[in-house]
Amino acid sequence: MATRAKTPWLWRAFERNLSVVVVLALWEITTRTGVFNNFLLPPLSDVLLRGFRDLVSGELPRHALATAYIAFVGFAFAAGAGIVGGALMSMSATVRRIMEPLVSVAFPIPKISFLPIFILWFGLDNMPKIMMIAFTCIVPIISATYLGTTTVDKYFLWSAQNLGTSRHALFWKVIVPAAAPQIISGLQVAFPLALIIAVVTEMLTGGDGLGGYMIHAVRFAQSDKVFAGLLATLLLGMFFMQAFAMLRARLLVWHAETAFAGVT
Amino acid sequence: MSKALRIPLFYMPIFVGLLLWELAARAGLLDPSICPSLGATLVAVVHLAEKGHLIENTWISLYRQSSGFFLAAFFGILSGMLMAESRWVRNVLEPLLRATFPLPKSALIPLFILWLGIGDAAKVAAVFLGCLLPVVVSTYNAARGINKQLVWSAWSLGTPKWLIPWKVVLPAALPEIMSGLRIALALSFTLMVSAEFLIGQRGLGTLIGTLGEDGDYPGMFAAVLAVTLLGFAADRLFLWLNGRLLRWRE
Numbered sequence: 001m002a003t004r005a006k007t008p009w010l011w012r013a014f015e016r017n018l019s020v021v022v023v024l025a026l027w028e029i030t031t032r033t034g035v036f037n038n039f040l041l042p043p044l045s046d047v048l049l050r051g052f053r054d055l056v057s058g059e060l061p062r063h064a065l066a067t068a069y070i071a072f073v074g075f076a077f078a079a080g081a082g083i084v085g086g087a088l089m090s091m092s093a094t095v096r097r098i099m100e101p102l103v104s105v106a107f108p109i110p111k112i113s114f115l116p117i118f119i120l121w122f123g124l125d126n127m128p129k130i131m132m133i134a135f136t137c138i139v140p141i142i143s144a145t146y147l148g149t150t151t152v153d154k155y156f157l158w159s160a161q162n163l164g165t166s167r168h169a170l171f172w173k174v175i176v177p178a179a180a181p182q183i184i185s186g187l188q189v190a191f192p193l194a195l196i197i198a199v200v201t202e203m204l205t206g207g208d209g210l211g212g213y214m215i216h217a218v219r220f221a222q223s224d225k226v227f228a229g230l231l232a233t234l235l236l237g238m239f240f241m242q243a244f245a246m247l248r249a250r251l252l253v254w255h256a257e258t259a260f261a262g263v264t
Numbered sequence: 265m266s267k268a269l270r271i272p273l274f275y276m277p278i279f280v281g282l283l284l285w286e287l288a289a290r291a292g293l294l295d296p297s298i299c300p301s302l303g304a305t306l307v308a309v310v311h312l313a314e315k316g317h318l319i320e321n322t323w324i325s326l327y328r329q330s331s332g333f334f335l336a337a338f339f340g341i342l343s344g345m346l347m348a349e350s351r352w353v354r355n356v357l358e359p360l361l362r363a364t365f366p367l368p369k370s371a372l373i374p375l376f377i378l379w380l381g382i383g384d385a386a387k388v389a390a391v392f393l394g395c396l397l398p399v400v401v402s403t404y405n406a407a408r409g410i411n412k413q414l415v416w417s418a419w420s421l422g423t424p425k426w427l428i429p430w431k432v433v434l435p436a437a438l439p440e441i442m443s444g445l446r447i448a449l450a451l452s453f454t455l456m457v458s459a460e461f462l463i464g465q466r467g468l469g470t471l472i473g474t475l476g477e478d479g480d481y482p483g484m485f486a487a488v489l490a491v492t493l494l495g496f497a498a499d500r501l502f503l504w505l506n507g508r509l510l511r512w513r514e
Binding site for chain 1: 275281362379449458462469473492496500
């Protein structure tokens with residue numbers, strides 16, 4: 001029985017991702033047989049080889065770490081300020097009246113257009129990138145926290161109040177945990193934005209980072225490096241997405257929700 | 265309170281913020297070399313509009329953004345629906361979707377420079393592919409999550425099977441599809457500006473970049489303001505359309 005249960009695991013993984021395997025195989029075959037120009041689409045094996053070389057030489061890890069660093073710091077800043085801001089909005093009518101129009105205007109505007117202004121104000125180092133990421137990520141976090149904390153089940157509140165919970169404790173011990181699934185969903189929406197903005201800012205300002213690595217490769221017509229950079233960026237995105245899903249399952253272990261299973 | 269008064273009152277904090285900006289600049293609290301006043305920015309808007317730069321570049325940017333967005337909306341809804349309705353399509357597309365979803369879409373811009381050069385095509389492609397996946401995912405989830413009784417009722421009332429996705433599933437899934445489209449709309453402006461920052465050749469993003477390089481900061485602020493207003497106006501137009509399209513609900 002044990003062996004029967006073991007073999008299908010790999011087979012099932014293969015079967016579940018059959019179309020990805022087919023696309024990758026087609027990529028390799030068409031480029032090797034000359035259907036596609038090898039400059040525009042380098043063979044998969046060349047891309048992997050280039051990726052491996054840059055991995056061993058330490059170039060890719062350095063760039064990936066730089067991207068992960070600015071994305072994470074900007075995101076953490078947005079998460080802290082956004083959760084507090086959203087919570088304040090649901091606690092105080094004055095704060096709500098001030099913040100609601102700001103959030104509703106900030107949601108649809110392309111915040112990336114402020115980047116040249118941020119560069120002007122904060123210089124060319126990591127600072128404008130981190131501020132840009134924080135500015136972009138804070139909006140969905142504020143609105144998720146606000147919505148989450150205002151729609152808490154009334155029975156929770158009444159029960160806690162009945163048992164003599166203070167206003168302060170009510171907020172932090174009842175409302176925030178009850179809103180946690182929605183707050184974490186907001187964080188899960190915001191983090192991909194952090195990576196999108198991180199990559200764009202790196203492309204624009206140069207320096208370390210996967211965005212800089214790829215744009216540099218395009219300027220020097222090293223197409224295998226462009227693809228290696230794309231692959232590394234994809235892996236970074238997958239890593240963070242997985243980490244968030246695990247964190248969510250860990251934090252909401254007490255909650256009745258079925259763990260959010262990624263995309264589908 | 266009358267409706268005419270409610271909207272300006274809602275946005276009051278923004279007007280107060282703009283007023284504070286102007287007052288701070290007048291009081292000399294802001295360094296005019298890196299932060300022009302609101303007045304100077306508005307003068308620069310008029311100036312840019314008179315010279316024709318602003319209007320022309322706005323049309324170019326809007327053309328790129330809307331081509332990418334509408335292509336993504338069309339193909340996204342189509343493939344999301346097909347995925348929900350056909351097991352075969354689902355088996356092919358779902359693994360691909362899962363494998364590409366975590367990629368931050370802006371990372372594709374260098375690839376499009378490589379493939380499509382620096383013209384309009386690269387920017388439209390960046391907007392299109394960036395918006396595509398959110399639309400596919402929201403359509404697919406919406407179409408799978410509809411109340412199955414609607415389908416059964418339509419079926420038992422004699423609706424032909426091939427009409428059901430179009431007449432029953434799509435309308436039932438529309439609210440969720442529309443919220444996916446709204447996210448994609450905001451993303452389309454972000455990608456449009458990013459692509460124009462990176463790949464020169466006209467457009468509002470490029471205009472912001474060149475004005476900044478020339479040290480014309482009031483002009484740069486004016487162009488940023490224009491992009492901001494454009495994104496905001498598109499979103500409000502979308503919300504209005506959404507309200508009209510979904511009027512049959514309740």
